[in-house]
Amino acid sequence: MTDLIEHAVENNLVDLSRHSAKMAKKKAARDRMMATKEGQKGLIIIHTGAGKGKSSSGFGMILRCIAHGMPCAVVQFIKGAWDTGERRLIEERFSDICQFHAMGEGFTWETQDRARDVAAAEAGWEKAKELIRDPAIRFILLDEINIALRYEYLKIDAVLAFLRDEKPEMTHVCLTGRNASDALIEAADLVTEMALIKHPFRSGIKGQAGVEF
Secondary structure, three states: OHHHHHHHHHHHHHHHHHHHHHHHHHHHHHHHHHHOOOOOOOOEEEEEOOOOOHHHHHHHHHHHHHHOOOOEEEEEOOOOOOOOHHHHHHHHHOOOOEEEEEOOOOOHHHHOOHHHHHHHHHHHHHHHHHHHHOOOOOEEEEEOHHHHHHOOOOOHHHHHHHHHHOOOOOOEEEEEOOOOOHHHHHHOOEEEEOOOOOOHHHHOOOOOOOOOO
């Protein structure tokens, strides 16, 4: 029995040693890679795809900015009329560092008025341009703007030209929503596509507080 215990201890020490050596090798490789990453710039960030989490991820980044004391702003397109937890939190507790502009009036099948939808999207974009031009604001979340672009409530060429020519060098802009255009993806620095695998809506479960809004 003693021999078995000693053998097990030896094997465990060997495994720990191998693990330590493996992790040291990984760390050295990681350190070499990180040493080459010294640049900083304001990023154009896209969250798209059919899966849930695009806006949630964007608001997670907004909370990071708030925690770092970085002035930031939200412009909501399309679903701006909704009463959401993130809107309540920001407006009630963090309005001194994060502006929140709910510019949408609902999805197009709710308003049933394209001219009204276009006007709301254009007003949202004008507010977005004002915020992006302000170099004091470090991060701007354009929530669901990809949907406004998809339905051609806004002109994609105008949006791309503005981001290319007028966005301050160190300002981050995050654009969320399904069906981001190829041109927008090409212009972006960081693109994440949320894939839909399962969703409770398909099983008859409606959107719930704390999960969807």
